[in-house]
Amino acid sequence: MANSSKTSAGFSSPRSDTFPAGLRVLVVDDDVTWLKILEKMLKKCSYEVTTCGLAREALYLLRERKDGFDIVISDVNMPDMDGFKLLEYVGLEMDLPVIMMSVDGETSRVMKGVQHGACDYLLKPIRMKELRNIWQHVLRKKMQEARDAGNNDLDQYDEVWMLGGAELLSGKKRKDFENKDDEKEMSDSRFGDPSSMKKARVFWTVDLHQKFVKAVNQIGFDKVGPKKILDLMGVPWLTRENVASHLQKYRLYLTRLQKEDEAKASFCGMKHQDVSSKETSSLTLQNPVDVCTDVANDKYGGVSGDKEIAQNGKSNICENKVKGVVSMPAAEPRSVVGDSFDSQTAGSKIGLNDSFRLVNTDVKNAKVPAPYCSTGEAPQPQYKQDFKPHFQSANGSSHQPLPVVSHQIPVDRTQPTCFLNHVPSREESDRYPDTDNKPSYFKNKSEGVGKFSPIQSTANLFQPVSHQQTNFHTLEQMPSTTWCATSHNVVSHPQSSQGNLTLRSGSIVASLGEDMCGASIQGECFLANNGLQNIEQFDYNDPQSISGVPTCLYDTLRFDHEYPYPYPIDSLEGIVMDQGLFIV
Amino acid sequence: MERNNHLRRQVANLRQSLFDQGYLDDQFIELEELQDDANPNFVEEIVTLFYKDSARLIHSIDQALEKQPLDFTKLDNYMHQFKGSSSSIGAKKVKIECTQFSEYWRAGNVEGCKRTFQQLKREYVVLRKKLEVYFQSARQAGPTETMSCRPN
Numbered sequence: 001m002a003n004s005s006k007t008s009a010g011f012s013s014p015r016s017d018t019f020p021a022g023l024r025v026l027v028v029d030d031d032v033t034w035l036k037i038l039e040k041m042l043k044k045c046s047y048e049v050t051t052c053g054l055a056r057e058a059l060y061l062l063r064e065r066k067d068g069f070d071i072v073i074s075d076v077n078m079p080d081m082d083g084f085k086l087l088e089y090v091g092l093e094m095d096l097p098v099i100m101m102s103v104d105g106e107t108s109r110v111m112k113g114v115q116h117g118a119c120d121y122l123l124k125p126i127r128m129k130e131l132r133n134i135w136q137h138v139l140r141k142k143m144q145e146a147r148d149a150g151n152n153d154l155d156q157y158d159e160v161w162m163l164g165g166a167e168l169l170s171g172k173k174r175k176d177f178e179n180k181d182d183e184k185e186m187s188d189s190r191f192g193d194p195s196s197m198k199k200a201r202v203f204w205t206v207d208l209h210q211k212f213v214k215a216v217n218q219i220g221f222d223k224v225g226p227k228k229i230l231d232l233m234g235v236p237w238l239t240r241e242n243v244a245s246h247l248q249k250y251r252l253y254l255t256r257l258q259k260e261d262e263a264k265a266s267f268c269g270m271k272h273q274d275v276s277s278k279e280t281s282s283l284t285l286q287n288p289v290d291v292c293t294d295v296a297n298d299k300y301g302g303v304s305g306d307k308e309i310a311q312n313g314k315s316n317i318c319e320n321k322v323k324g325v326v327s328m329p330a331a332e333p334r335s336v337v338g339d340s341f342d343s344q345t346a347g348s349k350i351g352l353n354d355s356f357r358l359v360n361t362d363v364k365n366a367k368v369p370a371p372y373c374s375t376g377e378a379p380q381p382q383y384k385q386d387f388k389p390h391f392q393s394a395n396g397s398s399h400q401p402l403p404v405v406s407h408q409i410p411v412d413r414t415q416p417t418c419f420l421n422h423v424p425s426r427e428e429s430d431r432y433p434d435t436d437n438k439p440s441y442f443k444n445k446s447e448g449v450g451k452f453s454p455i456q457s458t459a460n461l462f463q464p465v466s467h468q469q470t471n472f473h474t475l476e477q478m479p480s481t482t483w484c485a486t487s488h489n490v491v492s493h494p495q496s497s498q499g500n501l502t503l504r505s506g507s508i509v510a511s512l513g514e515d516m517c518g519a520s521i522q523g524e525c526f527l528a529n530n531g532l533q534n535i536e537q538f539d540y541n542d543p544q545s546i547s548g549v550p551t552c553l554y555d556t557l558r559f560d561h562e563y564p565y566p567y568p569i570d571s572l573e574g575i576v577m578d579q580g581l582f583i584v
Numbered sequence: 585m586e587r588n589n590h591l592r593r594q595v596a597n598l599r600q601s602l603f604d605q606g607y608l609d610d611q612f613i614e615l616e617e618l619q620d621d622a623n624p625n626f627v628e629e630i631v632t633l634f635y636k637d638s639a640r641l642i643h644s645i646d647q648a649l650e651k652q653p654l655d656f657t658k659l660d661n662y663m664h665q666f667k668g669s670s671s672s673i674g675a676k677k678v679k680i681e682c683t684q685f686s687e688y689w690r691a692g693n694v695e696g697c698k699r700t701f702q703q704l705k706r707e708y709v710v711l712r713k714k715l716e717v718y719f720q721s722a723r724q725a726g727p728t729e730t731m732s733c734r735p736n
Contacts, residue, residue, distance in 0.1 A: 030665070031637070031665065031668055031669050031672065032633055032637050033630060033633045033634040033637055033638075033669055033672040033673070034668065034669070034672050036629070036630060036633060037615065037618070037630060037672055040618045040623065040626065041618060044618065044620075075668075077661065077664055077665060077668070079661070102668070103664065103667050103668035103671050104664065124668050124671045124672070125610075125611040125614065125671045125672065125674070127614060128614065128617075128618070
């Protein structure tokens with residue numbers, strides 16, 4: 001079924017059996033020479049190659065042929081659009097793995113690429129053996145998605161629902177399932193929703209997205225569902241599928257931000273142990289049942305939480321994790337790392353996230369001065385103090401503090417979707433402020449973990465909005481100036497102190513900031529100096545502005561020089577429809 | 585036959601000298617390995633493409649260096665692009681000049697930059713001529729097995 005629809009959609013080749021042969025690669029580079037070399041190399045690897053000389057053109061192509069590509073390879077420096085920007089768009093809209101390439105191997109640039117979500121960063125001159133291996137990124141992504149989906153009950157989202165773990169692992173493309181025809185067919189049979197019959201492409205403009213966010217806020221994350229959002233948004237032409245898919249992407253987007261945080265967190269770790277940032281970020285992909293990664297996690301945990309691990313040993317993974325978590329709100333700003341423990345013990349993750357968010361919230365609300373979060377050895381007592389008061393005053397009830405972050409973090413592994421109450425996590429939250437309780441807490445925790453971990457994380461996922469007014473969704477309604485002031489203090493730090501130990505709290509706020517930019521006042525770029533601005537726009541951008549953009553000076557220049565491009569300058573569409581610029 | 589063998593040996597020597605004298609690096613070999621039945625003249629096509637494309641850049645950099653005041657961002661972008669481009673054919677000497685340029689650039693030594701760029705252009709032209717000669721004699725000698733031998 002998948003294959004036939006693929007063929008009908010024009011992206012042929014029976015791919016599931018021959019993976020990675022037939023991998024659909026989009027190459028974006030303004031350098032024609034490299035474009036041609038890369039095309040040849042990729043073809044030699046039996047990949048299906050599409051080349052593209054302009055970033056905007058690439059974006060157009062990607063939007064036009066949604067699910068027409070498996071992976072994108074993009075140059076960093078392009079005249080019409082920063083490669084990092086493209087990376088962001090692709091990450092948010094298509095959620096494809098993107099490999100960045102550049103002749104410049106400066107750590108800061110590579111770092112930037114990784115932080116923006118690049119799955120790899122290749123240095124020119126690129127060798128064929130490097131390209132031969134790129135399928136691993138595609139597979140890794142599939143596996144992660146499958147894992148995410150596997151954590152949950154069937155859900156109202158087509159995409160998630162369609163992700164069958166085993167099939168994905170065998171190399172079948174999720175894209176196959178998403179193909180329009182299939183989608184129609186499947187959603188019909190499943191939901192009997194006639195509106196899905198005419199599934200049109202939707203461009204999520206800023207307006208539309210804001211309506212979406214507003215609806216999500218109104219409903220509350222614990223109850224959110226595409227249908228409800230759709231009703232609230234009141235946009236007649238929008239279908240439930242449109243909303244569902246956007247919601248999905250929205251979560252993935254939050255997930256990605258979270259991953260960036262983790263990458264930053266791992267940076268701290270690198271100072272102490274030889275864990276490369278790549279390695280650590282891939283840890284976030286860990287399989288809940290994958291013991292190996294857990295071992296890695298332990299190592300990872302040791303990075304920041306040496307103490308905890310030493311104390312408790314590795315015999316019980318759950319326990320370990322729990323410890324990491326507990327230590328965090330208590331006093332260890334650096335044990336951020338605990339974060340990557342999540343998938344096994346969602347419960348512990350929750351505690352962790354929540355505590356962090358609480359800290360963040362405090363930081364934000366109190367407008368704590370910048371230095372507060374700039375060093376690895378942040379004043380520990382302060383965290384504690386902040387934590388408790390906030391806990392009570394802001395929420396009044398013990399289980400409310402949970403919400404906020406969990407929204408961002410759990411998303412990571414759990415696309416998902418079951419909305420259950422989070423009584424257990426409330427229990428946790430009751431406990432974790434209390435450091436002295438550690439031992440008993442651990443026990444409870446690890447017992448509980450087995451029982452409700454996936455549920456908890458999802459429960460939390462949707463918790464936020466309904467409870468906390470400072471949640472970033474609702475922050476949208478805050479006066480932007482307030483936010484600016486605070487975000488400036490906090491956000492700029494994780495960026496500027498990349499080389500140093502980056503506080504977890506700092507980086508969470510950073511991603512919060514990113515969200516804020518996007519969700520609220522897009523276009524008003526107040527985070528001027530933190531390098532995060534790139535992220536502001538992606539989803540919310542008006543697509544028209546992209547596809548219709550006139551070719552810039554540079555391009556004109558280029559075309560003046562008799563390029564072997566078989567198309568006229570101003571017909572971007574012509575370019576785009578061309579499977580490859582070079583017919584070989 | 586005898587003559588043909590002689591020609592081939594000449595071509596091989598010519599090629600080897602480009603490596604020995606530091607004009608080319610391994611990337612050139614990488615290109616040679618990409619050459620196949622589908623693209624029997626792949627290396628030459630790529631080199632031609634590179635010279636066509638980079639002429640524009642050279643011109644732009646030339647102009648940008650003349651301008652007062654210097655547009656630093658623009659120049660930086662151009663140079664970056666040029667460096668990336670010259671890495672595509674393994675133009676070793678050209679790349680070295682690029683690196684030198686960047687060093688002067690970082691140090692704020694504009695004079696050094698200008699001087700380096702003149703040198704860069706010379707290397708750029710010299711390499712083109714050498715490659716032209718090489719490709720021409722390779723064509724005359726016909727297909728040869730020595731083509732894809734790594735130096736050393």
